[in-house]
Amino acid sequence: MKQATILEEHASLDEGILMKNNDDILVYVEAIIEHPTAKNYEIFSSTGELPASGYVVMNNIPVTEEGRATFEERFKNRAGLVETEPGFQTIRILRPLDDDTYVVVTIWDDEQSFKNWQESNSYKNAHKNRGTSAGLQTSIFPRPSFVTTYSF
Template structure:
């Protein structure tokens, strides 16, 4: 399964969503502070002329009931991919058990080096509460230390982007 992601203004992406309304797969329009994104979940090739394609490594829960979406963008070297993916496969799954968490996606990039770890939340308050929780502390234990992932696998600094679910078309 793939998520194809197009970037742009809300109006432009709504036009794309309308253009492809009869295509196979689910569409999710997310609105952010700086720009918006359109996600197309499908087993087919991308319909978008530009953007990025990601393969689903893991998906639990989903967008149903979610209003606040967080993308943790993590640039990983080609050589570091197996180590990075293994770490996520071994994780405790603590995020999904948090109050207000609607889902989690771990996406492997097909045409870039940046993984996306996306968490879906009922609202922003739930995400903020998780960041203050013991499970957040446990999930990030060892970050930046010898217990964590070797820093050499990263090709840049991770960064967060947050969005609100604006529109969805699920088939």
């Protein structure tokens, strides 16, 4: 079934957004959807409301079953500096219900706002322990994370 059909089936959901990039269309709905192509998550942490438009960055992070508690603890105690960045709109940290991949969704005014954050001191501080003994142990990640981006 095509992505557009999913949107048509759930067009009445106020909390959904239709996101696009050069290769794909994705429907994001903050509700459990019974559909063969749906991936279901629960919102582990969130800040902000879903906006009417924006640039979406999804950091897809596979985590082992044994690593979930450690991973979630790190996000519970995060500094939250991204929320103060110019152009930031919202964040959702999604816990997987059907597989092992968490998704950290940030929505920005535009792509440039996201790039500005990546070059900021706030970003450097948020990621300062990456690759060090103070950071999360790589053994909790069964495969590399990957980023997908969309606009709506």
